[in-house]
Amino acid sequence: MSLQEKQDIVQALGFSHRGHFYNCINGHTFVITECGGAMEASQCPECRAPIGGGNHRLDSSNTRAREYEDISRQQGGKESPWVWAADA
Numbered sequence: 285m286s287l288q289e290k291q292d293i294v295q296a297l298g299f300s301h302r303g304h305f306y307n308c309i310n311g312h313t314f315v316i317t318e319c320g321g322a323m324e325a326s327q328c329p330e331c332r333a334p335i336g337g338g339n340h341r342l343d344s345s346n347t348r349a350r351e352y353e354d355i356s357r358q359q360g361g362k363e364s365p366w367v368w369a370a371d372a
């Protein structure tokens with residue numbers, strides 16, 4: 285996947301200032317907003333794999349999508365630099 289495609293995904297997900305990017309077990313990227321912690325279990329909108337979790341503990345099949353976080357930070361970080369100070 286090219287950088288441009290990843291940037292498009294970040295924008296398509298509607299990411300602006302808050303949230304963290306993760307991948308489900310099948311590699312679909314999703315966003316957890318607000319504090320960035322996993323506060324409720326859900327399902328991947330693409331494949332219904334379990335995503336999220338409880339008490340800030342992510343489902344063990346999920347992985348952080350740091351590449352996307354970096355892109356979103358580049359796109360929106362300048363407007364809200366303080367949002368990224370705390371990593372839940």
Ligand SMILES: [Zn+2]
Binds near residue numbers: 309310311312
């Ligand atoms: Zn999925």
